[in-house]
Amino acid sequence: MFNLQNILRKNIKELVPYSSARDEFKGEASVFLDANENAYGSPLSESYNRYPDPLQFKVKKRLSEIKGVPPQNIFLGNGSDEAIDILFRAFCNPGSDNVITVPPTYGMYEVSANINDVEVRKIKLTADYQLNMEAISEAVDEHTKIIFICSPNNPTGNSINRDDIETILANFNGLVVIDEAYINYSRQKTFIQELTEYSNLVVLQTLSKAWGLAGLRVGMAFASEEIIEVFNKVKPPYNINEASQELALEALQNVEQVNSWIKETVAEREKLKAELSILPSVLTIYPSDANFILVKTINPKEIYQFMVNKGIIVRDRSKVELCEGCLRITIGTPKENKLLIEAFKNFEELNKI
Structure with a gap:
């Protein structure tokens, strides 16, 4: 059975978090003389002082x-990367514990692990980019x-099998x-609704993709109230600045606009896949539930550089294991x-493909 106290680091259990002035006062007031702020204001906004x-x-x-989840089940971080880093600092003892990743995958899991001196056990996805369940089971130990x-x-770009x-x-x-x-672009259900079913579940989402707020750096973690309390205990006192909070709140009033962008992006994704699939330089287009596609080409490095010269920047993933040529x-x-x-076609014309 999962027990959070069994995996929480001893020093985090005993940690007395920093108590800021705004933590100690709750309610309404007109004169704030508790936090050593500049009482005269700010050159930018009345609220930024x-x-x-x-x-x-x-x-x-x-x-x-x-x-559709209570506020106490939500953590906001300086991008999802802050939530990832806190997970390592709160639950993984440096030099002794390990985590499992399933490459090819997002690189910050490994980077955060290395920063925190935590072993990464990499269990490659299968050829169709699904979990190797047997290998994952064999890699798990008491650490x-x-x-x-x-x-x-x-x-x-694909979704992982929900079962x-x-x-x-469960195990x-x-x-x-x-x-x-990238869940907003997928037909798959979010795991947020499963928080009451699984006490060991943490779901990461972001306002950087579908919500178009990459520049604000606002990531989200959804988990049990007990896990969220650990996040709040470890995080810096003011990890989300006032400007980001104000702008995020304003953006969150525009659900219809965001849903419209999502529909258009998905339609453009399917259209782009169809147009790329008939090009001689394109070998494979992998299934995608995201706002990007993974495309295997006959000469990715040359195409990438050709695109750069045209002012078009894509991502060369050809050196990533299981993404060769992509x-x-x-x-x-x-x-x-x-x-x-047009750039793809120009490349093919010049190279007689």
């Missing part, structure tokens, strides 16, 4: 309405604290982190996608 809400209540309240699963996966994820959730006594950065292409606007196709 004050420290932000350390727990981002207004933003979480709005997210709660959209996502395995976290299994990271990105679904839809980056850089492959396999649920099997891991693993550590944390299972489902990174759903470029990762984000779905652009109709105009941008048209320019991409």
Whole structure:
């Protein structure tokens, strides 16, 4: 049976978190002389001379309405990367514990592990980019604290089989982190609704993709109240600045606009796949539930450099294991996608393909 206290680091159990001025006062007031702020104001905005809400209540309240989970089950981080880093710092003892990743996948899991001196056990996806369940089971030992699963996966774009994820959730006594950065573009259901079913589940999402707020750096983690309390205990006191909170809250009022962008992106994804599939230089286009596609080409490095020279930047993933020969292409606007196709055709003409 999963027990959070069994995997929480001893020093984190005993940690007394920093108590900020805004943590100690709750309620309404007109004169704030508690936090050594500049009482005269700010050159930018009347509100920016004050420290932000350390727990981002207004933003979480709005997210709660959209996502259908209580605010106490939500953590906001400086991008999803902050949530990933906190998971290592709170649950993994440096030099002794390990985590499991399933490459090819998002690279920050491994980077954060290396920063925190935590062993990474890499269990490659199968040829069709699904979990190797037997190998994962064999890799788990008493020091395995976290299994990271990105679904839809980056850089492959496909969703991971839901039954396999649920099997891991039901049988693993550590944390299972489902990174759903691209879930808005998928027909698959989010795992957020399973939080009451699995106490070891952590779901990561972001406002960087479908919500178009990559520049604000606002990531989300959804988990049990007990796990969220650990996040809040470890995080810096004011990890989300006031400007990001204000702009995120404003953006979260525009659900219809975002849904419209999602529909258009998915339609453009299918159109782009169809147009690329008839090109001689394109060998394979892998299934995608994200706002990008993984495309296997006959000469990815040459195509990549040709695109750069045309002012079009895609991602060369040809050196990534199981992605040999592949470029990762984000779905652009109709105009941008048209320019991409034209560039592919120009490359083929020049190289007589």
